[in-house]
């Protein structure tokens with residue numbers, strides 16, 4: 001975390017094909033948050049704070065605050081944070097981003113939605129915003145049951161003094177969701193802080209939301225999801241042994257062990273970047289159990305790394321989804337399967353690259 005001038009709306013543009021090495025690095029860095037530093041961490045009884053140099057917390061330290069779960073840190077979240085940052089600059093006050101770990105949906109719902117970012121990556125992407133402080137409350141059933149006014153005055157108010165709170169206009173929190181913008185504004189009048197409920201950022205007529213991004217990924221629309229995320233969706237996992245048949249077909253694959261909590265795009269074939277040990281590989285990826293084989297349907301991801309030969313078992317990989325190539329399908333013969341997959345690998349070779357590049361030039 002830098003605490004430097006704020007850049008929450010990165011210079012996002014869609015990739016141009018074929019990708020240059022510089023473009024591959026840019027997409028990999030934007031998607032995987034490489035090189036983000038969280039700043040000094042401070043452990044409070046029920047929260048962790050990450051602070052830029054020179055920033056201190058305390059019940060009398062005034063801050064402009066933004067509150068939310070921020071799964072995905074999509075375009076709406078970024079715009080909200082940018083507006084709060086402008087307010088903080090105008091008031092000459094530090095900006096604090098207030099969030100929760102785990103994501104409240106994991107505690108509140110018996111079937112929480114698949115997450116767009118792990119808790120650690122969510123905090124790292126918030127750190128990219130250049131805010132002065134990130135406050136991560138441990139989200140427990142007890143915190144969920146707390147009325148919003150007690151949360152603001154006792155929990156948040158015990159750590160810092162909000163001069164202003166910025167949220168989206170639909171935001172509500174605290175026990176029973178009673179902490180709406182109107183209710184908070186009334187509390188703010190009593191306690192001496194301003195409340196801003198910002199209009200939601202929309203795309204093609206409807207609000208950008210984490211739920212909407214998850215829906216697009218669930219349909220395999222990774223490019224559309226990237227427009228709302230202002231980066232490409234990625235997943236991380238350890239490379240483990242597969243069934244070992246790909247090698248005999250002429251396209252070895254690295255199988256990535258998935259975390260069931262992460263949002264896996266729909267079954268299908270994708271052009272990706274795979275980041276392994278500081279290098280960015282062009283990758284042809286199949287999501288889902290191969291329909292041509294008698295394999296029990298279960299979430300899986302296998303990647304052919306273009307230009308790679310060797311052993312990557314046990315390495316951690318991050319797979320960045322650039323483009324949907326086709327639906328995964330059942331082939332009647334191995335020859336047809338092999339020819340289709342080699343065609344996908346050729347597309348990746350021609351459009352994403354023939355070899356790896358270093359994460360840093």
Ligand SMILES: Cc1cc2nc3c(=O)[nH]c(=O)nc-3n(C[C@H](O)[C@H](O)[C@H](O)COP(=O)(O)O)c2cc1C
Pocket residue numbers: 242243244245246247251252253255269270284285286289290291292293302303304327328329330331337341344345
């Ligand atoms: C780019 C790519 C596309 C694939 N497309 C399909 C497909 O459409 N249908 C299918 O049954 N398997 C597909 N596969 C999966 C292969 O069948 C699988 O890699 C092979 O069975 C080897 O599996 P193993 O590495 O677990 O041994 C694809 C794999 C890759 C890398």
Ligand SMILES: Nc1ncnc2c1ncn2[C@@H]1O[C@H](COP(=O)(O)OP(=O)(O)OP(=O)(O)O)[C@@H](O)[C@H]1O
Pocket residue numbers: 067068069070071075076077079080166167168169170171198199200201202207208209210211212
């Ligand atoms: N499109 C948007 N424009 C502006 N602010 C937004 C937008 N979407 C969410 N916010 C605000 O960002 C903060 C974090 O919201 P939250 O994490 O609940 O987002 P969400 O994307 O709506 O999530 P979900 O779809 O899972 O409910 C809240 O203050 C929320 O109101």
